[in-house]
Amino acid sequence: MIPPAFDYARPTSIEAAVRALAEGGEEAKVLAGGQSLLPVLRLRLTYPKLVLDVGRVPQLRGVREESDSIVVGAMTTHHDVLHDALVRRHAPLLAVTTETVGDPAVRHRGTLGGAVAHADPAGDLPSAVLALGGKLVAESPRGRRTIPAAEFFVGYLMTALEPDELLVEIWLPKLGTDWGFHYEKFHPSAQVSTVVGVAVAVRRENGGIAEASIGLTNMGATPLRAFATEAALAGSDATVEAVARAAEAAVEGTSPMSDLNASSEYRIHLAQVLTRRAVLAAAGVV
Template identity: 55%
Template sequence: MIPAPFDYVRPASLDEACQVLGEAASSGDDVKVLAGGQSLLPLLRLRLAYPSALVDLGRLPELRGVEDRGDHVFIGALTTHDEVLRSGVVRERIPLVALATATVADPAVRHRGTFGGSMAHADPAGDLPAVALALDCVFVVRSGEGEREIPAAEFFVDYLESALEPGEVLIGVKVPALGPGWGFHYEKFHRTAQAWAIVGVAAAVRRSNGTIEEARIGLTNMGSTPVRARAVEAAIRGVSIAAAGSNGAHDPVRDACAGADEGTSPPSDLHAQPDYRRHLARVLTHRAIGVAGR
């Protein structure tokens, strides 16, 4: 289909982008930021969105790149999935981001789609929001009023709805670099390679002397936002890692993962019913912890 008509603006600086977006916000115009266009353009074509103008961030190199800042890695919002994957800093310092990004779509989408776009779009079926939630990332946002930071736990508000206010641009994400002792895994169940997650699990596990000391689990596609599996995180603390992933009669890790779907409200769609997704959440969380805690 052909999108409804819209104006197109390509600012030459972040200040100009904030000014355009600020003016649109105060006059109540529905203006959308355009990044890689991989999610927004299909919505326009299907006429599920019909903004009066698009503000294309494509000429703002300051929003691009990966920077190691010691206790965290800063990923510019406009950094493409492909650039994230090619970054040695990402692979070494924040491997969970690399593991999840490698499962996003196909090379063509990964060359256009951006890290910030995936977050701002706030699709609970996207692989990266669950990672941001599990790692307690911090979102850095700019508007004409200045800069503010939003913790991941407050950023994903509802289905396709983030905490970004009209007039605000996501400029980047601070991803905490968890230290030695942590292991990571992203487990994604999808119908075909390169497809969206039916359910996904992002796991970070800290172990010491064969015991799980701390775990952080983010679930993909188990509700209207990504969800943190807090019940599993609590139940798994102090459990012997030797048992993780075992198929023996008594597996305390599996017992802990029985609560993986607690507090979730998984969707029903062409691919799966809620009960099946709940089952997947339990099985995939068990698997993810087994690999991350190895």
């Protein structure tokens, strides 16, 4: 289908992008990698007056170190995230999750910031950023502000970003070698949305699990943390039996929907099974 008519702007700096976004207001849409926005435009599910293409803003690309964190520019592609040495050393969960996104063509065009700002509950990367305790940095004419990932996702395809705010960076804490990571998901093919996904970070200590952080994909209107399972795992033995018991609680506080891909009951079952698998893999048990 042919998208509706709209004005198009292609700034080359963050300052120019923020200015154009502020002028466009609520009737503006930001174009990052285009893997989500372009299909929506073609289907005429949105009617923006302005499409702001930030693909030529060099300040929005790349990965750098900042003290105890790594900082990923919002326009850094999935391919570059996946192959970045800093990401693979300090935030491997982001790398292993990114590896499951789409196919090579999608990973060369899609961006981390675009995926996070789109806030699709079936998106893999928001749950990984949530599990890692990431922080999102937005810029507007009023300056910059930092939003914890736990407060960033507020509803279905909705974030805490104001209409005049541009997501510019994602900050992730550096985690040491005592942490293990895994992302487990079920999806019929690369072209089909994730039915359920589980992003896990586990800190191992003296042969057990000292703490865990778990993000759930497609178990509600937003990515969710499996707090009950995290609590059950803290200080537990790293055994198949202990992890299996803790994984049963992964669905507490979730509200999975039924659709053509799976019923809510099946998603509940998947979340428990995939949580068990992901925690065992992250803890190095299997």
